[in-house]
Amino acid sequence: MWVSSGSPIMAEICAGSGLDWLLIDGEHSPLGLESIQLQLQAAAAYPVTPVVRVPVNDTVLIKQYLDLGAQNLLVPMVNSADEAAAAVAASLYPPRGVRGVGSALARGARWNRVENYLQRAHELVSITVQIETAESVANAEAIAATDGVAAMFIGPSDLSASMGLLGQQEHPDVVASVERTIAVAKAAGLPVGVNAFNPVVAERYLDLGVDFILVGADVASVARAGEGFAKRFIDDRGGDQIAGAAEATGGERASY
Template sequence: MKLSPTFRDVLASAEGPLVGLWAASGSPVAAEIMAGSGADLLLIDGEHGPVGIDGIVPLLQAVSAYPVTPLVRIPWNDHVLVKQFLDAGVQNLLVPMVSTPEQATDAVRAVRYPGPAGEREGGRGIGSALARSARWGRVPGYVGAADDFVSLTVQIETAEGAANAAAIAAVDGVDALFIGPADLAGSMGHPGKPGHPDVVTAVDGVIDAARAAGVAVGVNAFAESDADRVIARGAQFAFVSADVTLMVQGSDAAVASFRERTGGEAAQQEADSY
C-alpha cells in the first residue's frame, strides 16, 4: 500500500505558486467541499478550529478522494500531540508559534523515529502497526522510511520568530516556513493590523530569509493584494480563504441582496481579517 505524496514532494514538483484554503469549521462536509474547489492545499486547523484527535480522521477521509494536499495544524509544539496526530494518519504537520531554532529542532525530533544504532535522536513513539499512519501495518517498511511519509512545516508568527527566521529555516528536517501575519502583528504591537508597514516588512524579511536558505515559504493572505504581493516577493504558496470565511461572506451577501431587493435594511457587519 502506498501513501500520498507529502507536502514536501508537492512543493518540489510544483511548476508555480500553490494556492490553499482553510478547513476551520471541523466539518467533514465543508472540508470535502473545499477539497473539490481545485485548491492545491487544504489546511485543517486543530489550533483555533474545533478539531481534536477524534475529529481528524473523518476530515482526512473526507478529502482523500480529491487531488488536494492536506496539512494539519496542531494546537501546540508538543510531542504527545505530534505522536497522536501522526499516528492518526496526518502526513503533513504544521506546528504553530515556532520562534527559535531550538523549538524547531524539538518539533523535528517529535516527528522522527530514532535512527538505527542511535545515529540520531527521535522522539516519536513507535506504534505504527496499531495506527492509521502505516495503515495498520499495510505500508511496508513504514518505520524505517517514515521520514519519506511525513513533512514538517513550522509557523512563524512572532517578532522573535521573524528575527530568527534564517536560523529556523536552517534546521535539518524543517521542510517549509508558514508566516501568520495576524499573530505576528499582535506580537509586534499592532494587533488586528496585519497590513501595518512594520508587519509587512517583517513578512518580507521572513520570505527573504527562507529563500536564501533554500526552504519553501508561504503566507496566510486572505486579501488578494496581500497574496499577490507575497507571491511576487518569492513565496511559493499562499492560503487565501477559509470555509467559515466563505460561509460568512456568502450568507451575508445573500441576505443583504434579498433585503435590498425587498426594501428591507441590510445588516451592517464587518468581520476581522485573519
Template sequence: MPVHLSAQPSFKDLFGPGSVGEKRTVAGMFICDGGATSAEICAGAGFDFLLMDGEHGSFWLESIQAQLRAIAAYHTLAVVRVPENSEVLIKQVLDAGAQTIMVPMVNDAAEAQEAVKAVRYPQPGNPAAGVRGVGSALARSARWGRIPDYLTRAHEFVSLIVQIESATALRHASAIAGVEGVDAVFLGPSDLAASMGLLGQQTHPTVVSAVKQVIADVKAQGKVVGVNAFDQAQARAYIEAGADFVNVGADVALLARGTEALAAAFIPQD
C-alpha cells in the first residue's frame, strides 16, 4: 500500500502561492539540545518551523531521526542544518527523512550549485543533475521503498536553504539566490559580523545594513529569504525590511535564560 511522506507542512506549504508566508512572516526557532522530548515540546508551542542545528548542536543521525519523528506529530515544518556543504552529510540527513535542508557557509554560486546537486539524484538522460547516493530502499526518506517513484520524484519533496554568512558571500548574494534549485537563503548575522571584523556585534549598524541589503538582493531574485535574530526588536526590524522568515530563539538559550531568571527570583545575587 502506498505511504504518504508526512502530514506535516512542507516548505512549499509555508512559502508557496496562498501560503502562510504570503500572509505574514514565518517564525521558528533552533533546536540545539538534540533530545526528542525537547523537540516535541517546542513543536507543540506553535512555531511555523523548527531548525535542528546539526552544525553547532552536539547530535547527529540517530538524534536527528528521533527529533524528526517527534516533530512529525505536529503542524510544524522540520528543517535540518547540516555541518557543512558535503554531499555525504547531506545524503545521510536526507536518508534519515529530512525534507528541508539548510547548508551553512555558502560563499558563491558555485558552492550553491554543489548543494543543489547534493540534494538531487542523478536522473535518466541527465546524470549531472545530481550526485545524491541511491539507498532509498534502505532509508526512512522513501519509507523503505514504500513511496512510489521516489527516486524520480524526490526533488518534489526536498527543499534547499543555503546560508549567506560571510563578507565574501555578501558580494555574491544575488548570484547565490539566482541558482536554480536554491529555494531560500538564510542570513547568519553572527558569523557575518565575525567575518567583517565585528565579532559578537551582530546588531552593529554595518552588519544590520548588510543584512538588509541581502534581503533586498534575494527578494529581487524572486527567492525566499530568512534571518537569524534572537533580539526581538532586531527581528521585527528585519521583518519590516522584507524578511520572509525569522529564527527568533533556541531551546538551549531559552532554558539558560529561564533558569537564570527563576534562580534570581529566589536566591540572593552577589
C-alpha cells in the first residue's frame, strides 16, 4: 500500500492492517525528513516492511534517508546502468560506494547501537530501481545486471506518459513493456514489482510472477470511502433536503 498522506497516524493504521509492505513516498507527497522518520517509527511496531521512495536519484538525499532509518529505498526514474550504479554507490560506504559517514548521529545505526554498523551497513540496506520510461525498459537488461541493485519496480503511469500514452496504463503497448521488464528481472534473478490499482490488472501481473505489488494508497482509499459516504447518505437520500436542513441550522456547504 502507498502511504502518501504524510501522517504518522495513517502510516500506523496501514502498517497494522495485515499488509506485508508499505511504500512511504517522498517523490509525489509532501514529506520531509522529519515526517518520513516519524512514519518509520510508527510502522516499526508492526510486522510490515517499509520501503521509502526518494524524490530523486541524489547522493545527499539517499544518505539522509538512510541515516534517518530507511533501510529499503526505491529510486525513481532510473534510465540506465550508470544511473543505477550511482544509486547503489550512494547507499554504500567507501570503498564500496560514496555514502557519507555519520552513523554516530543517526537513527539508521541506532546511534551506534547496531554493532559494527559501518562494516555491515551494506547488508542492512537495499536499493530498488524504478523502471518507468521507455528508455529504462530498453535498458532493462543492463540495469538488472548492475551490481548492488536489489530489485526492480515498474511504474506504468510514467511509463505510459513516456510512450505518448498519458493516462493509459492498460494500453497494450504499455502492458507489453511491463511484461518485458518482468521477464528481464526474472531472468536476472531479481525480485520485481509493479504498481497496479486496478484489481484485475493487479491479478494478471501477480499471475505473471511479480514478487511485490502496490494495489492502493492511503489518500485514494480515504477519498473513495468519503465519496461513497456522500453518495449513500446524501445523494441517494435527497441531497437538496439535507443541504437545506444544514442551512436551517446555521451550517453552510463549502464550494470550490
